[in-house]
Amino acid sequence: ETGVTQSPTHLIKTRGQQVTLRCSSQSGHNTVSWYQQALGQGPQFIFQYYREEENGRGNFPPRFSGLQFPNYSSELNVNALELDDSALYLCASSSDRGSNTGELFFGEGSRLTVL
């Protein structure tokens, strides 16, 4: 167990709705990354937060947004949901930006289904 917790574990939304996913990082970790994993695919990087600021973004539209709080927990918000947003959303924490990406500690994910 990594110590990274995500909520909710499962949720169902309809097209056009908005969703907020939450993540508590492992103790001592100041960097949180979010990944989207479609069924049968590897995770794809959405964005990363370091010290409450977005530190980099993958190829995702602006309707994907996030926050990091002073305690390093984080939220992922998705507006105007589309069917293709159905996926497992994974949060990963790490201890420092550093010069290289070391080991990421993943939560169990939030399974989003958009109908």
Added chain:
Amino acid sequence: SQQGEEDPQALSIQEGENATMNCSYKTSINNLQWYRQNSGRGLVHLILIRSNEREKHSGRLRVTLDTSKKSSSLLITASRAADTASYFCATDDQSGSARQLTFGSGTQLTVLP
């Protein structure tokens, strides 16, 4: 887009046999990591190999890296039914400001008892 591509996509072996999975990638990397994922669960880090390393061991795991061929392999020796999972390679590919990993599409390993 996927950086790494694992081969094979699916692998089925008997308990006690060795399992070998391969990963190819496209750009220069700082390091390459392997992760394991049980069905529908989070990813668990297995091993990290740096770009200046050629081989690394951890328990029953052996990872090799060939940067000239942009490829890596993961060997699991004496496999167990509990090793059944998806295995992903991920690269830290020196691009962008964020310390992101780029994952492959994974190998689904089934170990039959």
